Amino acid sequence: MYQYTEFDRQFVHQRAAQFRDQLERWQKGRLHEDEFRPLRLQNGWYVQRYAPMLRVAVPYGELSSRQLRVLARIAREYDEPEAEVYRKAIETQGLLGSHKLPTHYAHFSTRQNVQYNWIPLSKSADVMDLLASVDMHGIQTSGNCIRNITSDERAGIAVDEIADPRPYAEIMRQWSTLHPEFAFLPRKFKIAISGAAEDRAATGWHDVGLKLVKNEAGDIGFRVQVGGGMGRTPIIGTVLREFLPWQQIMNYLEAVIRVYNRYGRRDNIYKARIKILVKAEGQRYIDDVEAEYKQIIEHDGAPHTITQEEFDRVAASFVPPTLATRVLQSAEKTDAELRAHAADDVMFARWLARNVAAHKNPALRAVTLSFKRLRQAPGDASADQLDTLAELADRFSAGEARVTHDQNIVLPWVHAEDLHALWLAARAAGFASANVHLLTDMIACPGGDFCALANARSIPIAEAITERYQDLDELDDLGEIDLHISGCINSCGHHHSGHIGILGVDKDGKEWYQVTLGGSDGSALSGTPQAGKAVGPSFSAAEVPGVIEAVLTTYRDTREGGETFIDTLRRVGHDPFKAAANGARFKVEEAA
Structure with missing residues (x-):
């Protein structure tokens, strides 16, 4: 993973000191609330429904065990609301049932960031100092600027990789941080x-999606898409360049x-994102970009051209880690041992697969x-779990872990002969569910439990579906399904790209949920990225689990051969699923 330079380290420490000064001036009344608000937002501090929320940047998802331990400490010592604030929050959650709002937790987001929901602003400067001590910060995790740059969680290690995207991502991070011209864009970016050959970063759904490719001559460059995004108007990015030499990507x-x-x-x-401009202007936008690019290259001296020397300097920070010195057994012996363990324990066999x-x-x-586990929101990790994760990273993965787009954690440097020992340790910690890409490996935003923008709660819906589908035999039979849940149209849960998407909507001041089918994020599982289509009017919270069950029953009744859910949906169309979903509503009404 990227190793901070002395300049990097000095920068984040100075930023933490600046924030402490700003906080103290605000506390003393020397900064008005309207003056302090943009300053805290530029450091990742929001004020949400009940309490502040901190968003911590995790560039391209990489975390060291040392960083994980500090994140655990922050969760344990600082993520605790005042008693009165928490009481009011619980009282307003009338539909939660047995659900409790978690404290002393961190949350892994779909943007490969880490969030906290209860840290008081009075303690925020102490938290920033702690983050800086391990080369972390919240800079540009908020505001109308270029946000955290995300990537494939298998970057640098994937077998289908054309080139490692991390050096480019780091160069872009350094270029975009505090870029004076782009500090106040029309909207976040x-x-x-x-x-890699497979798009595991959902590039088509971003303001800018970049995919490393090779041309016929074998040269590396970028396929450039611009204007993707979710929200009220889901749009897949437009391809501006099929091949751009890598040296010119910054220009x-x-x-x-x-x-x-x-x-x-x-x-x-609502019309400020670049996707609206690209959609409205079409070819005119592309022509303007090409004209501006020509100006930069021919008249401005191409100031942002990446030299080989600069690329090599940054790439040197991404060399594979030094793994523990050991005598490895043969691959044949390792394979035989893994097969034997898998034959003895079906759960280990499923986990391997x-x-x-x-x-x-x-x-x-x-x-x-x-x-993803019962009674824990997708992406949430307690302080103890973060400490355990750090221990697993140290023991099995050269001290490194990575946050995924799907709100899980990847250990990228595991010896094959250690897989069974890792599984035993992960099972003891509760991290060994063999459900990756299955229904319960769902994406969900924090929703109305925390977010001031949300129309409805995501977490209780996720919990109800998870509780219904606990049988791994049934999950395996259903096969690979992407289920995504958002608490509002801002789409932080990426519902548009889910094979099954659930969107919280407000109707007469009450929580309702719209169900969409057929979305795709562009991965090998999903194919070409596209937005799902609604199956009808919105459903109540009580109806949603039954609606999902009806949709999945229709899939099982109509699938052919080894078809996945998305394959069957595309073959037979939406109508049978729409009829099943709306039929489930009537069954709930009759039972009531």
Whole structure:
């Protein structure tokens, strides 16, 4: 993973000191609330429904065990609301039933960030100092700027990788951090980059999606998509360049964002994203970007061209870690031992099949630890769990872990011969569910339990579906299904890209849920990225589990051969599923 330079380290420590000064001036009344608000937002501090929320940047998802231990300490010592605040929060959650609002937790988001929901602002400067002590911060995790740049969680280790995207992502991070021209864009701006044949970073759904490719001559470059996004208007990005030489990517990004900054809507927050500009202007936007790019190259001296020397300097920080010195047994012996363990324990066999991926180094594997379990919100991790995760990373993965787009954790440097020992340790910690890409490996935003923007709660819906589908035999029979849940149209739970999407909506001041089918994030499982289609009017919270069950029963009744859910849906169309979903509503009404 990237190793901070002395400049990097000095920068985040100075930023933490600046924030402490700003906080103290606000507490003393020397900064008005309207003056302090943009300052705290620029450091990742929101004020949500009941309490502040901190968003911590995790560039391209990489975390060291040392960082994990500090994140655990922050959860344990600081993520605790005042008693009166928590009491009021619980009282307003009338439909939660047995659900409790978690404290002393961190939350892994779909943007490969880490969030906390209860840290008082009075303690925020202490938290920033702690983050800086392990090369972490919240800079540009909020505001109308270029946000955390995301990537494939298998970057640098994937067997289908064309080139490692992390050095490029790091160069972009350094370029975009505090970029004076792009500090106040019309709206927030998100970049994703993938270096593999399979798009595991959902690049098509981003303001800018970058995919490393090779041309016929074998040269490396980027396929550039611009104008993707979810929200009220789900749009897949438009391809501006099928191949752009890698050396020019920064100059081209400069042109893309300059044109957006110049012409993007600032009079309407719902029409301010670059996707609206690209959709409205079409070829004119593309022509303007090309003209701006030409100006940068021919007249401005191409100032952001990445030299080989600069690339090598950054890439040197991404060399594989030094693994513990040991005498490895033969691959044949390792395979035989794993087969024997799998024959003895079906749960281990399932885990090997679902949670373990091949690695560039034949002696190693990439292992996904599932953070999807009953009575715990998707992506949540307690302080104790974070400490345990750090221990597992140290013991099995050279001290490194990675946050995934799907709100799980990957250990990227696991010796194949250690897989059974890792499984035993992960099972003891509750991280060994063999459900990766199955129904209960769902994505969900924090929703109305925490977020001031949400129309409805996501967590109780996720819990109800998880509780209904606890039988792994049934989950295996259903096969690979992406279920995504968002508490509002802002789509932090990426419901548009789910094979099954659930969207919280407000109807007469009450919580309702719209169900969509057929979405895709662009992965090998889903195919070409696209937005799902609604199956009808919204459903009550009580109806949603039955609706999902009816949809899945229809799938089982109509699938052919080894079809997955998305395959069957595309073959037979939405109508049978729509009829089943709406039929489930009437059954609930009759029972009531």
